[in-house]
Amino acid sequence: MNIDVIIIGCIAVLSALYALFNIFGVIGAGCGIALIIMYAILLKVSPKKPQEKSLFQNIKFKLPVILVLAGIIWVVAGKFNFPVWWQIEFVSFALVGFLFFTLLDWKTLTVEKKASTWVMRLLATYALASGIFITVTAQLPQFDPEFELAKLNKPPLKIGGDAAGPEVIAAGREVFENNKCFNCHKVFWEGNSDRGPNLGTKQIGLYSSDYIKEQILEPRKKQSPGFDDPKSVKAMPTYYGDDLSDDELTALVAYLKTMRDPTHMPVEGKLGSQWTWWDDPKIIEEGKVVFEGLEPNTEGLNCAVCHGKDGIPMMTGALDFRNENNPDTDKMPDRLDGVPLKDWPDALWYKRVTRGVDNTPMAPWGMIFEHLYLWKAEAYARTFHDPLDKRTAKRPVPPVPTKEEIEKWKTDGLFLDPLL
């Protein structure tokens, strides 16, 4: 073989492998090598002169094979929990493959003797192409234009009166949907994309309205923890300041303020490498400031007064955070028996701090202070019996609350805010 062909071939193969490695890593390069080997083996095979087959001969062997294959694909796809539409899709493509290979092995067509033959064949070609495209576009699921039209014809949002009432929250939800926020953000169980943080489990509603507004209007200013890679930094559009009216922004913030979870610590980071505030050194540091009464936003709150700056209780009856086996208080009717402090569910921490303990100096701090700071203080309080530097593993990230659970928070009155 010509030396130039060999050199060019080697360069092409190496470039392809480099590109595969660059895009898909070792697996990509590995697959590339496997394919090259497969091709090399197949090129060494000396095939017989291909025999042309009639349509019947052609499908006699292929049809049973493809039917078996389609059955296997259907079952395997089902086992992997592919929804039925995807099972149909895979089987359809298997049938396309069948048509493909039938066509490849089909005997040579007879040469057109009469003009009518090629006219018919030509029309059949056009009919086939048009038929495929018209059928495919007609049979795939269709969007209803009326829905878009209704949205486009809707008058612009105007907020009158209460800036955080249920109507405003509902309007905010609509702003969230219309601006395609679901494209990157999940809200608890809703949505499919993990490009940005799940605003529900992150509990964006814990933050102040001004902070949330800033995050919408100037998203590059402060990146959500775990989303500081170059791609994520550029992901959030910066044009919402131009796109959203003041009323829309107010409604959107009102909706975002509802995103809180009274049963779990906030969760940070990208899916696959997430953590809770329990294990967040920065949050724990900020929690210490709150716990020791030094946080300006929680002026009047000082946990150390009773629980002790170093965890040694200063007041009789105050919970000793150093003892990981301490039980829940017996002064509350909803007490959780038999669960030591180290295993307390997040919901219990939250409840005891936000609602307080009856007939003790432990006041319902949740009625007075922003819950953002209370969660932080709790994250710090845990370190007395479970120091951060001695932890061998992070606490598991809780499962995303379901629709039913969220409904239950409202009916059980877990939120202090009546709007929620």
Added chain:
Amino acid sequence: MSQDSSKNTFVKTILCLMLVYLLGHVSPFLPVSSNSVFSNLSLQSLAYAEEDDEDEEDEDEEEEDGGGEEGSEEGAEEGGEEGSEEEDLSYLYDIGPAKEHEFEEFSFLGLSNRKFTWAAAQLHILFASFILGCPMFVVIMEVMGARRTQGVRRAIILSNVFLGVLIGVVIGITGEIIVGIHHGVLYGMWACSIGALFVSFLNYFHRLMSLRASALVGAIAGSVMAMALTPVEHYETSGIILAIINGAVGGVLSNGIMFAKSDYKFERLSHEITKVIGICYSFTALSGGLFLFVMLVAYKDFITYLIQSFPVLFMVAYPTLFILETIVMYVYVYSWDPLNKANKKGRHIVTGVILNILGLSLLVALDGPATFMQTPPKPYDELMNIGEWAKIANAAWMPLNYHRLVGNGTFGGYMVCIIGAYMYLWSSKKEEREYYDWVGYIGNLIGVAIMIPLPAMGYIFVREIYQYDATIGMYIMSDRESMFMLVQGLLVGTMFSASNIYMWVSMKRIENAERFFPAMKFGFVLIVLAATIWFTPRRFFATMMPEPGMNADMVLPDNLAFLALMVSKNTAAFCLVTVTFINYIFYTIATKTGKVAYGKINPLGPYVLIFLGFADIWLMSWMGTIRELSRMNWHVYKIYKDVSPEKFAPTLAESGFHVTTIVWTFFILMTAIIWIGIKYPKTKKKDAETPAAAPQMAE
């Protein structure tokens, strides 16, 4: 001699007349010549700025007049008195009863404002693509078919540089996308074209005959100049490698073309396609006129706004380019035989290159308003104060230029396939069939080769749109147009499959080609797998949130969602492209090492080519539809709202049917054009030859 002198006199007379004409027409403008040409570029902006000022003044007056009913009445009275004193000049601008006329929505045979515009625009773009895509093809073919005379060799220097620019841009952009090379396009363009220029010059003087040496010289010259001309702060290895590769490609191509053995088949092919181009040119103008008339009725306010936004472009640049292109195109078409007879083929090739440059300039110029509608420059408040050039050179302009350049090249290749297939079917002579079988082969070869980098071009276009405003990108990928994109995936899969089937069918008529068949069959399995993954959506309704009437369960579970992510789509695309490329190499090796029995292709072949061409044109129309609809309810995104009743995205079914109708119309017209342009003259010639042939036989 006397004839020559009379010709010279005639030329001089014409030149004098033109000079007098120009002087006579330029002189009235001389007093304003202190304003440079460029300062007039923002003519329209100034006009709007003045209007804005007037509006502000009006508002100020209203504010001053405001302050209670009494104030208003006083103001009205004062105004009334002033008005009575002023001379009534309303007759100067009152257009009469017609001023109350309002345009209404209309419908004819089920076609509405939008569908009429859609059809006219689409037809115009298809014909325009033909007259832009095919000349690229034609000039290269003409060069391949021309005897290497001194003049032709000189012309080849120019055509090589032109080809170097095209190929450099394509390789450069692919490097920019896959490896992320900063300024990959510039590296590619400069290196390939300058490499081609250097090598062509040396080739011309017979200083550089070896292919390898040409590659080396091209690589060195191209990369050095590319590095000097590309504005980067610091050089990156990947960029330098890209420049070296492009320079080498330029060198190899130039050497190959300069010393290629001429083949008359190429000359005949390019000449025949040129005849079709001539007719298509008229149809481009006709459909363009139709488009403009339809717009003037259906969207009169918007078309006025758009044209007024680009005064220099539409009053000067576009007509100039159009007229020049028309002149050069007719010169190119009608000077073919005379210049051939006069042994001046080189001049004809140069004319062809100029025709292409003008065509590409026209394409690039009109991409300005097209992309302005999609990505008008920000900030929007300043839009009326910026110059015309800034409006043209908007965010999506260059990506669309690249995309259309490559898309038109592919289109040209597949149109040649269709012409070859039609002529094959319409020919009965053995030689003719052999020839048109070969035409189909060449068309497919070029079409597939140019189609391979096409997905990369589409990718950068959408990437730019995402960077400009993610809402548009999301509307395409995860809202009303998501299902359109799904169909696009299916179409791309169909096209790659059909191309590979054609290669398979045509390889069956090549001696000893069966050694590649097992590997090719393996490739077909990969194609089906890749097409399946490409088609697999995360959800059939990609709105993220189900809307009324949607089935919320039509979504892949989280653990299977990776199949719908970009990484999977890229793998599928990579696989489709690679398998096609490998088959293409097998095909090329087979044709080089085995005897091709032209004219004996399986009759299925021409129909596959026609199917392929139909799919390509359908896809092109479909992508145009997606691009237009992606502006949502805006004629100019965020600037000029579409308030007509048809401001929504039509359904997939409706769009599919309408696009099919448009493509059918195009094909009916093209069938007639191919018949009139190529087949009919042959028939006439044959008829004319028949009486003369009879006595010869008698002898």
